Amino acid sequence: MQIRRSLGEKIFDAANVIILALACVTVIIPILHVIASSLSSTNALIHAKVSIWPVDFNWSNYEAVMKNKTFWRSFSISIFVVVVGTLINMLMTIFTAYPLSKSYLRGKNAILIYIVFTMIFYPPMIPVYLVVKDIGLINTVWAMIIPVALSQFNLLICLTFFRSLPEELFEAARVDGMGEMRMVMQIAVPLSKPIMMTLGLFYAVFHWNSYATALLYITKTHLKPLQLYLYNLVAKSDMNDMLAIAAESTTQLNPQGLQMATIMVATVPIVIIYPFIQKHFIKGALIGSVKE
Amino acid sequence: MEQIDKKHSPGFPLLKSVLKHRILYAMLIPGIVYLFIFKYIPLFGSVIAFKDYNIYKGIWASDWVGFKYFYQFFNYPQFTRLLWNTLAISFYQTIFAFPAPIILALLLNELRNAAFKRSVQTILYLPHFLSWVIIGGLGYMLMSPQVGLINQWIAAFGFEKIHFLQEPGYFRSIIITSGIWKEMGWNAIIFLAALAGISPSLYEAAKIDGAGRWKQFLHITMPGILPAVMLLLLLKIGHTLDLGFEQIYIFLNPITYATGDVLDTYSYREGIIQGKYSMTTAIGLFKAVVGFLLLLMANRASKSLTGQGIF
Numbered sequence: 001m002q003i004r005r006s007l008g009e010k011i012f013d014a015a016n017v018i019i020l021a022l023a024c025v026t027v028i029i030p031i032l033h034v035i036a037s038s039l040s041s042t043n044a045l046i047h048a049k050v051s052i053w054p055v056d057f058n059w060s061n062y063e064a065v066m067k068n069k070t071f072w073r074s075f076s077i078s079i080f081v082v083v084v085g086t087l088i089n090m091l092m093t094i095f096t097a098y099p100l101s102k103s104y105l106r107g108k109n110a111i112l113i114y115i116v117f118t119m120i121f122y123p124p125m126i127p128v129y130l131v132v133k134d135i136g137l138i139n140t141v142w143a144m145i146i147p148v149a150l151s152q153f154n155l156l157i158c159l160t161f162f163r164s165l166p167e168e169l170f171e172a173a174r175v176d177g178m179g180e181m182r183m184v185m186q187i188a189v190p191l192s193k194p195i196m197m198t199l200g201l202f203y204a205v206f207h208w209n210s211y212a213t214a215l216l217y218i219t220k221t222h223l224k225p226l227q228l229y230l231y232n233l234v235a236k237s238d239m240n241d242m243l244a245i246a247a248e249s250t251t252q253l254n255p256q257g258l259q260m261a262t263i264m265v266a267t268v269p270i271v272i273i274y275p276f277i278q279k280h281f282i283k284g285a286l287i288g289s290v291k292e
Numbered sequence: 293m294e295q296i297d298k299k300h301s302p303g304f305p306l307l308k309s310v311l312k313h314r315i316l317y318a319m320l321i322p323g324i325v326y327l328f329i330f331k332y333i334p335l336f337g338s339v340i341a342f343k344d345y346n347i348y349k350g351i352w353a354s355d356w357v358g359f360k361y362f363y364q365f366f367n368y369p370q371f372t373r374l375l376w377n378t379l380a381i382s383f384y385q386t387i388f389a390f391p392a393p394i395i396l397a398l399l400l401n402e403l404r405n406a407a408f409k410r411s412v413q414t415i416l417y418l419p420h421f422l423s424w425v426i427i428g429g430l431g432y433m434l435m436s437p438q439v440g441l442i443n444q445w446i447a448a449f450g451f452e453k454i455h456f457l458q459e460p461g462y463f464r465s466i467i468i469t470s471g472i473w474k475e476m477g478w479n480a481i482i483f484l485a486a487l488a489g490i491s492p493s494l495y496e497a498a499k500i501d502g503a504g505r506w507k508q509f510l511h512i513t514m515p516g517i518l519p520a521v522m523l524l525l526l527l528k529i530g531h532t533l534d535l536g537f538e539q540i541y542i543f544l545n546p547i548t549y550a551t552g553d554v555l556d557t558y559s560y561r562e563g564i565i566q567g568k569y570s571m572t573t574a575i576g577l578f579k580a581v582v583g584f585l586l587l588l589m590a591n592r593a594s595k596s597l598t599g600q601g602i603f
Contacts, residue, residue: 135329235542
């Protein structure tokens with residue numbers, strides 16, 4: 001049944017569509033501007049001719065980035081941190097959540113309080129830094145992995161999900177003589193596949209995007225992850241990096257064009273997996289909000 | 293001896309239960325150890341705010357100095373500037389950035405075309421997945437006086453180009469705008485879920501009673517999302533002094549310290565770079581205490597106003 005719309009409603013609906021379309025344009029334009037700048041010639045950039053479409057289209061900025069060894073070293077450090085870090089995150093999350101999901105486990109409430117306490121009262125930056133320093137993690141890749149090995153928030157999401165699995169399944173497996181470790185990997189995890197994907201992606205995107213941990217714990221250039229490399233390039237306009245890239249190139253390159261090409265290459269992994277992660281992330285965000 | 297006997301006696305249920313599920317308990321060890329090392333030790337280590345931290349003596353053996361570093365921080369000439377900047381940015385975030393996703397969710401909720409709605413969501417969620425460094429890069433490019441798009445427009449209209457990132461007057465606006473740009477879409481998800489949770493029968497009944505869309509919005513939609521709004525507002529107030537270090541730090545430079553230097557960025561510079569460990573830990577504790585008190589106050593206010601609170 002279609003109820004006829006009043007004039008006021010028609011105006012509102014039209015305005016609503018326009019407002020939301022404008023919001024989308026606001027999101028897209030900066031991204032297009034950066035893509036266009038990275039693909040334009042130095043001359044067009046200097047004369048501020050580039051808006052959202054490349055002028056004198058060419059790949060020279062990208063060629064320079066591709067040849068840049070510092071960039072690729074940072075890129076591979078980031079890949080390492082994402083892969084190993086996410087793996088450790090998931091193992092920690094799964095194996096901490098699984099026992100706590102068992103209603104018959106004695107003392108589980110005390111352990112839950114122990115966990116939730118750290119979410120309400122979290123330590124300041126400096127004492128954490130001192131602990132990381134005392135353990136000897138400063139200036140190692142592990143400084144970007146071990147101090148953030150577990151997110152209590154994601155742990156609670158995982159716990160909620162494990163609790164909803166029917167205990168009879170585990171009982172049956174126990175009768176068949178299956179050990180607890182195998183039950184986790186062969187029953188609990190496969191049955192929670194959607195939430196595992198979501199949490200894995202939460203962790204992976206965190207590792208890929210974060211620069212604060214590296215800023216705190218990494219001072220050696222050869223250990224800097226991609227985001228910290230980008231930080232120096234963008235915020236500090238690191239002239240050494242810029243000269244290093246430009247020196248390897250034959251044509252005259254504009255620093256801003258180079259910066260933007262580097263940024264685009266660093267964004268590509270996110271954009272490639274975005275359609276895939278969007279679905280899972282929304283699910284995770286909802287479970288997370290219910291939990292809060 | 294007695295205790296050992298007790299442990300081995302079959303009548304001791306706790307121990308029997310622990311032994312039976314020893315593998316489950318063993319699984320918990322890495323998580324417990326992790327939290328102990330990286331959360332509890334630093335939490336107790338915060339006592340260095342009351343000590344003269346000495347690298348050679350370590351956290352526990354350094355000498356007690358009482359509230360010396362708190363006095364030092366409160367008497368620091370820039371203390372009011374740091375606190376004011378932090379509070380001002382937080383206030384603007386609450387006024388401008390907090391309602392943005394609510395308004396967005398309400399507008400999306402009124403859309404009739406599902407395909408258009410999905411496309412808008414897909415586009416607006418994307419910035420959430422870009423890192424602050426990348427968004428910083430977009431911002432530097434967009435606002436660059438030499439090549440940036442915004443200054444191209446300003447020049448096209450015949451105005452003087454503006455060095456946005458070198459002007460203290462623009463810093464807070466840049467933080468608020470970039471925050472909305474990145475998180476508006478993503479934060480709307482929670483409110484969209486709250487809207488989806490409103491029973492359609494309420495709307496049906498309202499229609500039968502002759503309520504138009506505006507009346508429905510006022511009497512069904514608004515009360516429907518109010519609990520979610522209150523909850524998130526409370527959490528935001530509890531984090532008044534936590535502004536998101538990564539975001540502020542990427543846009544901050546010495547010229548914009550006047551309006552943009554906040555407690556977190558100052559702590560990082562003075563603590564990590566200058567090595568003033570005790571003083572910056574005092575700042576951290578100050579932040580934690582203020583945040584906790586604000587949360588308690590907001591919770592009480594919310595309870596007396598709407599009957600809802602977190603605890």
